[in-house]
Amino acid sequence: MNESTLVNSTYLCSVLNIEIVTLTIIQPVLLGALTYLGPAYIKGLQRTRQRHPSLNITQTVLWDPSYRTCQDLQADGVNKITAHVAKTYKSSNSDPCFITVLMWGGCSEVLEINPIARELDLFMLTSVASMPDLRKKRLSPTWITTTVNSMLTYVNVYVELARMFSWTSLAIITDNGANPYFPQLVDSMYPQISPGRQVYRENINTKEAVDFRKILLHLNSFTRIFIYMGDPTGFRKLLLKATELNLTNGEHVYVIGTPFRFSAEPGYLHWKKNDTDDEVVQLAYRSVLIIEPDGSVYGRTDGSDTFSLEMKNLSKTEYNYTYRPYELMSPHPASTYAGLMMLAQVMENLRSVNAYEIWSSGRKTAKLFLNRSFETDVGRFYIDPVGERIPTVQVNQLDWNTSQIRTLFVQDPADLRVHAVNAPQWPGIWPPLNEPKCGFRGDASSCTPKGNTDLYAGSGGGVVALIILIILGVFRFSRHTAYDALLNIDSWRIEPVVLRAVGDTNQVLIPKNLSELVGNTKPVAMKYANDQLVWVTLATKLPIPSTAKTFRPNRIALVMINHLRRLDHPSINRFLGLTVSDSGLHVYFVSDFVQRGALTSLLPQMTLDYDLQIALIFDVLKGVKAIVQSSIRYHGNLSSQCCYVDKHFTLKIGETGFNKLRKLISQETADFTDGNNRDIRAVGLILLHVITFEDRFASLEKFKSTTNEQSQDSIPPKFSKVVPLLKQCVEGSSATTISDMSSLTRKVTAAVGLNAGRMEDTHLLERIIRRLENYTMELDHQVAVRTIALVDEQRKCDILLREMLPTKHIDLLRKGTVPEPETFGLATILFTEIGGFKEVVKNSKPAFVMMFLNDVYTAFDTVLSRFDVYKVETIKDSYMVVSGIPLRNGHAHGKEICELAFCLLDAYSSFGVLFDGTSLRSGIHTGSCAAGVVGHKAPRYCLFGDTVNTASRMLMYSDDSRIHISESTFTLLKEHFPEFQTERRGTIEIKGKGSVTTYWLATAQLSVNSRK
Template sequence: MLPDNHHKYPWALPRVLPAILMAHEDLHAKHRLLLGRFINVLNYSTEDPAVGSCAESRAQVVAVDAKLYIRPDAFFGPGCVYPLASVGRFASHWKLPLITAGGPAYGFDKQEEYRTIVRSGPSTTKLGDFANVLHTHFNWTSRAMVIFHDLRHDDRPHYFLSEGIYLNLKEEMNITVEAQPYEDDVKYYKDLISFMKERGRIIYICGPLETFLNIMKLFQSEIQDPENYAIFYLDVFAESLANGRPWQNSDPDWADPIAVFKSVFVITYRSPDNPEYRDFQKKLHARAQRDFGVHLEPSLMDYIAGSFYDGFVLYAMALEETLADGGAQNDGINITMRTQNRRLWGVTGLVTTDHRNARDIDVNLWAMTNQETGEYGLVAYYNGTTKEIIWSQTEKIHWPSGGPPLDNPPCVFYPDDPACKDGHLPVLGIVAVGSGLALIIFGISSFLIYRKLKLEKELAGMLWRIRWEDLQFESPNKYHKRAGSRLTLSQRGSSYGSLITAHGKYQLFAKTGYFKGNLVAIKHVNKKRIELTRQVLLELKHMRDVQFNHLTRFIGACIDPPNICIITEYCPRGSLQDILENESINLDWMFRYSLINDIVKGMNYLHNSYFGCHGNLKSSNCVVDSRFVLKITDYGLASFRSSTENDDSHALYAKKLWTAPELLIYDRHPPQGTQKGDVYSFGIILQEIALRNGPFYVEGMDLSPKEIVQKVRNGQKPYFRPTTDNRCHSEELTILMEGCWAEDPAERPDFGHIKIYMAKLNKEGSTSILNNLLSRMEQYANNLENLVEERTQAYLEEKRKAENLLYQILPHSVAEQLKRGETVQAEAFDSVTIYFSDIVGFTSMSAESTPLQVVTLLNDLYTCFDAIIDNFDVYKVETIGDAYMVVSGLPVRNGKLHAREIAGMSLALLEQVKTFKIRHRPNDQLRLRIGIHTGPVCAGVVGLKMPRYCLFGDTVNTASRMESNGEALKIHVSSATKEVLDEFGYFDLQLRGDVEMKGKGKMRTYWLLGEKTDVYVI
């Protein structure tokens, strides 16, 4: 039952009917619901064709006719409030379920009147819940004002949208709330401004965008202190943010819009960001165009259509359960009871309903985040499931007065209060009080200024910063670097620490290096640059200040592109996940309890620190040092975190096995996480420690990480959780686990209580882990083992140095042959790609420079080049003067990938050389000329003293000709290379034409311009 023509309604037929039909079609194939049953969907209009709006009388007639002649089992819609009120009463009387994503009015919360209504979309009550949390956060507990547009005809959308905020603040928070309607007549707007002056400072305005902007224009001219106001514009479908600045939707005659809109916030629904919703939107728009000839632009109104889809699925789930229990298909009371307090994962993300069958909704809060351009940004969002506001780590509110305004400033609303009248104090009393206050203020101010200056000095000093050249690295074995062999803890070298692989099973090895002679762990960050905002500097400063035995020590960070990384204390025993998965390590329960206690201590400290929570707690982020002390790592620095996995990748879901269900709502949950989410993660780690069967082990089920995450996210009872086994661990530990992974975050204990509980659970393990393991370590360590290890390390160090020298002279595979005592035979390769480059004008530059300057230039340049080519499957053949020769496809063949590797390397080198600075000629641009050719070659080792790996064949000559006939700062490519690159489909090449080549005649050549940005490569 929907309006069929008027598209202004979010629940208009062309928007909603395609969604319902899509849900109907997906029931069997996708959701596996009501198999073997047929559902007939019929549509009736509730629109008055004479005026083109919702009509209560028409809805009543349609409902009664449908009941008499069709005998429906359920109603979907109406969406408009007045028609829904009438049909809702009929449906409750007939005991038929009515599902709608419209009807946001507060009155539908009355269960005794609307017993069978299920609201799968937003409601004004839930907006009121957001307002309650917002006022609590800013300590606005006295007064507020609600202004709404109301013409008292049609469906009065702004009245019903604002009533939840009005009633919730008034009834639940006991706040004095003033309400004032307004109409389209501009002459009444001045009375509104006077009303705002006299009655409130925290103001909610709900009305058409044009009327809101007219009010704000008058507000700008009449209000002298806009910084003392906070105005929230209720624009749930974000129409005012289409241009990023609300005032740009009106005539450009504002005096200074940025000044007045600094105090204006915009409240919108939160658009789902899950892959299912994006796919649903595309299908919805295509179907609306196909079936109704209506072109729909992407907007938040699609959220309403998606909510109708989810409402249909929710109804089908409840109906199937009712039928399974022997109920009737039209038993609305039974069906709607089963939709209460429900959780499911739909196209709009997580759908949760309360005991009144109203859906919990998420809300976005927007504010002016760029005070120069006036651009609005998302500063916070409200999670309706957890009833928490999550504040952005990057976008901040810039209050005009430095902080939120007072909702009840003194002597403004109650000027007759005796406390506001002038008193009479003796002159000496006034002087004494004033002097005392002045001294106190001076003392406090001096202290605060000192602290401020000290903080600013620390921030400006950036003591945390480490330059990339300050780090020293060993040369790791390339096989391990590329393939990642699975080694035990006893086999692990010092070049790698532990990480989870894409399959969530095996351990790879994280990079380590030396900083000031100490071995450190290096975590690379996949970001092009880090913007050093004040918030980031503060976080880095606090990271450096952390000194706790169960948190890894933050050494510093490198922000030099492309080597952005975090440097922390290195723990040689590996991660907790490594230890648990290493079956050769026997863990008794004394040891396990010690590890658990270390986690609890670390998390309890973290939760009471500046950081507040971890956000990414898992067993691979718990590392063990040489003294068997467990330390938590990867905390803080939310701005450094990034994810490179695809939305549907195995690795992404494997990392989400520790994530709490309320955080699985979003594709990318807040990086800072929540404290209750950390407790849930701790519960999963407890099960790992207890059973040693990997994260989220479920007995008797072989599920992929994606399947596990989807089951947890769906939230269907009984809630999906890992297996517990009292035969393997104590019943008390089972109770703790189940408490930690409770579905309701409020039911989970905090780490303070967990610490107390663990102390009672493990009374004999109260001493430190070092003392607990002392006797065992004495058995493992003796003088002979120490001597053997010392001699072995000395031998391995010398062997490593010799191998590194050999690897620098010859390719890895050739060096391995020589190490095995084999003769290296010359070999023919059918297809390789060769790169040549030189510097245009190098001869004249050399003549104008000293020999030392030339050496320094080439050393800087080739050091830079060598660092870049390490990222590609290539081999540097040689450098002669300014000439640089690289090949891919030998000595290890790589199919046709050699052309791709050389092309990617060439683009990277060309990009780097554009920013390369010549020390003695900083204003000169280095002009690199590159040539590439693909073809067959022969290669082998030549000579005994200073042996060289050389390439022979016409391909080498042709590649050299490609370079010499090229142009500065361009990549010259032959036809042979172009043919191979075309097979990859994402390189941008431009025909140069036929070029005369010495000894070759005319050759058709191309310029390699870059990679196509609109092509996705899998």
């Protein structure tokens, strides 16, 4: 475009007329139907007309009642849109203030219409279609899409997860009977994920009978990572069978990808389906990772469903369509709505600067969308360099406590990198091992017994008997070997260095002088690796002093430790592991921190109402029941002192099995046969403590010495029927034993007047518990949100500062120290400027000039990030870069600057459509230089010396699209980087320098494109 075209008064449009041609079906059988996307068009057109009155946007919808399938559209719809475009294109071509835009979300008919759009140079925007052929810009130069199902995006998440956790053996189970998108996704994924990995593909069809047992047993011999591509209903069946085969204990990972959800039906991508399998699937989901886009793809930018409700209401009022029960709104209405807003933003900018040659060209208009983020009412939309939207994809997990979605990792749309957000909740070691220590079949050399067994037999019968004994012995030995291999996993071991005192981050958790813990079994709060608070309790003095790394309990204690670590229940405080003091004399228990402390210290400080008392009572009963039903079988030292209350007023039984484990570690002999009886007595005493608020019954001796009259005074009337049951427990009545906690729970439930049958049926307490939890969670959420906002602002500040000054100088300025200027013996400086820019600017509006320069320098800044260079400054259309300053890099500065010069020329070539007749010219010089920070109010990092002046002269005497280098740069390249080719320009007269020999940088025989 030349300057005369840009400012020709013929094309000054006070109103720009935009006709949007939409091809669609009306029947609600596909996601691109007008019944789904029509409301987005209505709402989007209303909003854009309000915000951009200078844009007259109209819509022509081409549809027919007979259009019910994609085949109908392909057969007739393409011809219809071709006829319409041919009819209107002539008038639009003659009217510079009239534009035709193709926009719709439908089927593969976009592949049929794409050649028409390319031939007529019409801009085409889709909100559903995303196909590999469309990503080829040579074939689709006018196409942009706002859809969320970009295959490239989801493939990258799977590849990144495999790379991050070194998973080199994977299985992909594909449901070919569900959405055809899943097989296409797997076909795209396989070439990228398979290099360097063993990938096993299993195709199923859930519309037919599927033997998941056979599939899992087969794949379990090769991998522990299962990627499921298909309907979540089939995935639930797979998890049920995996649980049946004991494959959901944390050693296996089940990954399900959901580009978007179609249904809110119970059990759809969730454990709860209100059937008998709910509890089984809920536990299985602890081993599941869910890959899906964030909520903004549905228009939920503020956490609400306002946009969805508006779309559903318009579907009913405008198209007489009511969403089916449990039917979710797809992401495509939000994509369509955002597409209209993005189109209006771009067209308004072009109209305001009268850029007719751009808006009249679909190719040039499409370029303005590439590699750019747009802010819309339904979130931020990032369009990649080929025109496809990259959504924000998350790796989620169902939270164990709330069963709500919990985000673990997030993929950044701009660079496709995966960032950790939260630590996973996992039933075993995280991340799960790629291969078990004993191999997939248990035959690894590390677990196979070595040595030879000699058989001697004196008779046929003896040989047979001996062989049988050997077989039985080998079988038992192999079982013990495999179990020993499990015990050899030191996930229970916690190094002292990762534990710190709460008040001092530099202090080790268990220093030698922490004498107050010796002889004191009360837990002490400390900080864990991620500043997580934990309880640290003195276990015992070691019989033989050991270091943290050499300490190892005996086999019986290891079995006990593994049982305790697997004991996971909401009413039991989780045991994390053991650690040893620096002195090597004492071992300590480490368990989860509980915020409100022990029950004995909490009750005297506050008055609990009846509902909370009931809640605490049932927490005790549920916790003890879980202990009884586990392999631990009894607590061993149960009392009010080891019952803790968390911030949600949930009681958690702590120190489970500590007494027994303490004696096993210290190698003491003790009798544990009466553990059950002690526990049932302790249950009675604890519940009496909760009811009376007094520590009168804290021990069996106090209980026996208390008369009935004394005890009856402290008992509220509502608990009068409960106390006799508790007294039976304390007195050790045979009618109630610890092994029958369910019976005791039913009796207590009936005694307090609640519905019999289930302890969960506590509707009286649910109101206050939920109110307290919601209040606490809301406060936690507000604190987390504001903390994240503060950290984000600090990060933005740091990024901005690092763009202005070198990092080491920023740190000095923050400390109040003025950085000393430095002298650099050798560095290379590059100057660039836009040739012909001054002439063009004279006849252009300032807004357009600023937009142009911003786009150019943003592209240049992106290129700079790939090189070891420092951007000094930009002045108007001049751009100054240096290498070797402020970080010295030997002789590499010459190579870095010269390669950068080629990449900047290549980057600027794409901006020729905006300013015809302009080009980039460059000048390079190598020499010594001084540098330092100048100023206090707005400090800048400046370069000084003759090298700067000479580099500027190289630019001044350069030509369009050429790289002009000095003799010193030529000498550096010749000596150290001969792969660069140069052309001698000759001796020229340079102002202030006299006669100087200079050179042109021709081409570099390097893989310069590798930096792109």
